[in-house]
Every structure is written in structure tokens, then in C-alpha cells.
Amino acid sequence: MAERSRKQNRPASAPSAQGGSSLSAVVAQGYFEASKRPLEILFFLLPFIAFYEYELARVLRSPDGLVTNEAHLALLTLFEAFEIQASALSLPGFLLVAILLIWHALSRGPWIVDLSVVARMFLESAALALPLLVIAQLVARSIPDAAGPMPAAGVEEFGSLPLGAQIAVAVGAGLYEELAFRMVGFGVLLFVFADLLAVPKKWAMAAAIGLSALAFAVYHPLRGPDGEVVMQRFVFFLLAGAYFGIAYALRGFGIVAATHAIYDIATALIVARAADAT
Numbered sequence: 001m002a003e004r005s006r007k008q009n010r011p012a013s014a015p016s017a018q019g020g021s022s023l024s025a026v027v028a029q030g031y032f033e034a035s036k037r038p039l040e041i042l043f044f045l046l047p048f049i050a051f052y053e054y055e056l057a058r059v060l061r062s063p064d065g066l067v068t069n070e071a072h073l074a075l076l077t078l079f080e081a082f083e084i085q086a087s088a089l090s091l092p093g094f095l096l097v098a099i100l101l102i103w104h105a106l107s108r109g110p111w112i113v114d115l116s117v118v119a120r121m122f123l124e125s126a127a128l129a130l131p132l133l134v135i136a137q138l139v140a141r142s143i144p145d146a147a148g149p150m151p152a153a154g155v156e157e158f159g160s161l162p163l164g165a166q167i168a169v170a171v172g173a174g175l176y177e178e179l180a181f182r183m184v185g186f187g188v189l190l191f192v193f194a195d196l197l198a199v200p201k202k203w204a205m206a207a208a209i210g211l212s213a214l215a216f217a218v219y220h221p222l223r224g225p226d227g228e229v230v231m232q233r234f235v236f237f238l239l240a241g242a243y244f245g246i247a248y249a250l251r252g253f254g255i256v257a258a259t260h261a262i263y264d265i266a267t268a269l270i271v272a273r274a275a276d277a278t
Contacts, residue, residue, distance in 0.1 A: 031120055035255065037107075038103040038107065039100070039111065040118055041254035044121045044254045044258065045254055045258070048171050048175060049097065051168070051171055052093070071176040072092055075095065075176065075180075099183075124255060126262050128247060132243055133267075135240070139235055140232065170267075171264075171265070173260060177219075178244065178256050178260055179257075181212050181241065182212065182244060182245065182253065182256055186208050186248060208249075209242055209246060209249065212245050213239075213241030213244075216237060216238075217234055217240075221233070244259070
């Protein structure tokens, strides 16, 4: 009887031990690793996605069409090519949420979110946006025809939009440009160089950062009113693309998407303040 009792006690303690170990694993993982987990990224980006979708319906629709970044418009075009009704403008948002949920399910990580990690992700993203503001100022001062801080949002008429619409577009740029250029573009390039061509990992990473940065620069409006390419814009967007590529490689999608959005928001606020002062 004593032997039977000992055998029956073992299964009873297993579930609590497993749940405790899952929680302990998340806590012990550390901030820098936990902030790369897709579940933390999802919870971190959900407010950005919700705000953008709300403003998309409230502000960014017009009789002439949708005013937003080209990456979002490209996703809508892709849905239409597969005969998916893209009139629901939130489809790209659902796609991003689905990607993160599927990613987390495939990773088989615990379905536990550390909210302290999510809070620190915002602080880190805000801090990482500051060097990009400095880079923009350095480019503006060192290259002729500078026009001050430049948004990283791929919208030609960004500066003419109301401030609220600029903030919404900035958030959308962070989400969907980083989805296109870093999560997809960077990932494909890394796969080609590292896996297909067997290039050493560090050189494959450098190639992915450089080529995705070049694509990011070309994607943005580079021509001035006279139709000529403004070198200042090209240099800045190339450097911004490389900066985002490095941030993505080291810190993951959530951090780079929020850093991009916060930079664009800060730029919109700086430009609006300068316009009010004149």
C-alpha cells in the first residue's frame, strides 16, 4: 500500500511543476531574449495596430482613395490579386497578428506574457529612435538642399497631412514597412545568402542588412520638385534602412517596428512645432 501511494502521488505533482517551470522559464529568459518572443511582440504592438486601424477608418480615408504608406497599399493589392476582399482595410492588421500567433505556436513557447517586458520594450524603442534623429540632423547639415528632419514614412505628401494623420501614417509605416523590408525582405535575403549560397553567417547578415537598406531607400520618394533625385533623401533613407536592419538583427521585429514609428512621430512633431514658430 505504501508503494502504491508513492506511485499515485507522482502524477498529482506534475501539472503544477510543469506550470511553474513554464513561468520560471519566461522569467529566467531575461529581457533581451523575452522581448524577441512573438507573444511579447504581439502584446507590445497591439496598441499600435489598434490605433492605426482606428485612424485609418477615421482620418486616412478620402474620396480620392486611401492615404497611407505604400507598404500597406501593396498588401491590399496582394489581397486583391488573390481575390480576397480588401475593402476591409484591417486585413493587413489581421495578417500581422496572425503571423505573430502562428510564429509563437510553431515556437512552442509558453502562452505567458511578461508585461514588464512589454513596458520596457516601449522605453527601449523610444531610446533607439533618438540616434536616428541625430543621424537625420547630421545628414541635413552635411549635404546641400537639406530640409530638416525627414520622415521614414513612404508617403509623398506626408508633410501636407494634418498632424493627427501624420502620426497615424507614422505608426502604419513602422508596422508595415518593417513587415515588408525586415521580416520578409531581410528574412528572404538571409535565407538566400546563408542557406542557399552557404555564405558565412556574418557576411550573409551584412548582405541582408545592406540590400534591404538599399531597397528601403529606393522605395521612398527621392525626387524633389524639379524631378531630380535629392541626394540628402537617398543618403538618409539608406542609413535609416541600415539602422533598422541592424536593430532588427539584434533586437527583433517588435523593437524595430516601434522604433520606426516613434521616429516618424517625433519627426512629425518637430516639423509641426517649427512650422508654428515661423
